[in-house]
Amino acid sequence: MTDSHPTTFDGVTPTPAWAFDQYQRLRDQLPATSASRGTPRWIASLEPLAGEFDAFVFDAFGVLNTGMAVIPGAVERLASLQVSGKPILVLSNAATASQQVLTAKYRAMGFELTEDRIISSRWLLEDSLAREPRHGVWGVIAPAHSDSHSLGPLTQQPVRPGVTDQALDACDGFIFLSSEHWDESLHTQVSNSLKRRQRPLEVANPDLVAPRGDCLTLEPGFFAHRLREETGINPRFFGKPYGPAFDAALERLAGIPAHRILMVGDTLHTDILGARAKGMASLLVTDHGSLAGMDLDACIRASGITPDFVTGSI
Known part of the structure; x- marks a missing residue:
């Protein structure tokens, strides 16, 4: 299937720098951030954190995949955490596919995920529609x-x-x-x-x-x-960075304190901001998503959104 998502609109062709500036322009529309936690710790991969946290929540695009392409090492990383008994969730702003279709998509990519391990913004909307009929x-x-x-x-x-x-x-x-x-x-x-x-x-x-x-x-x-x-x-809005998305993740991981859960994402203004607002730890992934090629230190200073850890790829 040919991808038909727009790559230009009204003279705009999005770049990482443009996207960052747009998120900054909209800061008053996003959740408030907590105080800075200081300088993030740069690590080679997620591996050294596997024993430091009790559960892991992953963004999808830019962390596990880009479009239909799986990011090298992502399948193996999630499988390793699952074998070690660590609960994992995927928290995604995907909205086109139903929960069943989205789960099948990620299983076809090689991820051993079941529907209860995926929280999509589509599911959050469907849950709201079920509770509050329109x-x-x-x-x-x-x-x-x-x-x-x-x-x-x-x-x-x-x-x-x-x-x-x-x-x-x-x-x-x-x-x-x-x-x-x-x-x-x-x-x-x-x-x-x-x-x-x-x-x-x-x-x-x-x-x-x-x-x-x-x-x-x-x-x-x-x-x-x-x-x-x-x-x-x-x-x-449903999905990240808004509170209901992270509340749903914390509910699925009930019994695990928020600070013992690591949110892994590629965007400061959605993944990291939303996690920090709920007291979760965070790992920013830089090589494959909307911040690829950016000066990360400058972005963190400008936004005031500081992840606990930074890595190129999980």
Whole structure:
């Protein structure tokens, strides 16, 4: 399947430096950070930390994989922790695939994961929909292969290129699952519809960018923040760095103190910030994600978000 996530939009082609600046610009929209923990400890890999923590939570993109490509050594690292009896979770902002499909994807990559070991932002949204049913007609921004029937008893209007303004205006709210096929024309349509009548926008994937192969793609969080600035709505975000995502991870690891759990991620403003806000330890991975090639010391100083550890790859 050809990847159809946008790599440019309205003159923007995302780079690691651009993405970092965008996250900095949006800091008032992100969770507050705790006081700095000092200088992070640089390590060659996760291996020396295997005995220091009781459980491990992994981001996916930029840590385990980039697009459909597995990062070398990732399968073996998770398997080693599992053999040693360490509980592991994957905490991902993936939102297109259902839990069943996402689990099958990672198992096909070689990761021995079961559904209860994966918490995706899609699952967080589905859990919220089950607990708080949404009434009326909801526009679902997602490609045809997104398996949106798992969103439960939700009356849906697909929002894809070709949707009419009349159909958009009839929606009582919007759910943003994926930026696949999103373009300037569709963005303008949705923005104008929200200007005509403000309605809820719920965003399953808060990421601004995602690493896919040798490029960064623009993700739903980026477009949702643009819609916020254009229309005055306040999107509801699921996933990292927001509290419910990390609360769900801590609940799955009940009985293990937060400071004994290591969050492993590639982004300061999502993985590390969200973990620190919940008292978890954190390891920043630098070689494969949205900070690849950046001056990490400068990024940490500028953001005030300090991981406990830094490594190139797990």
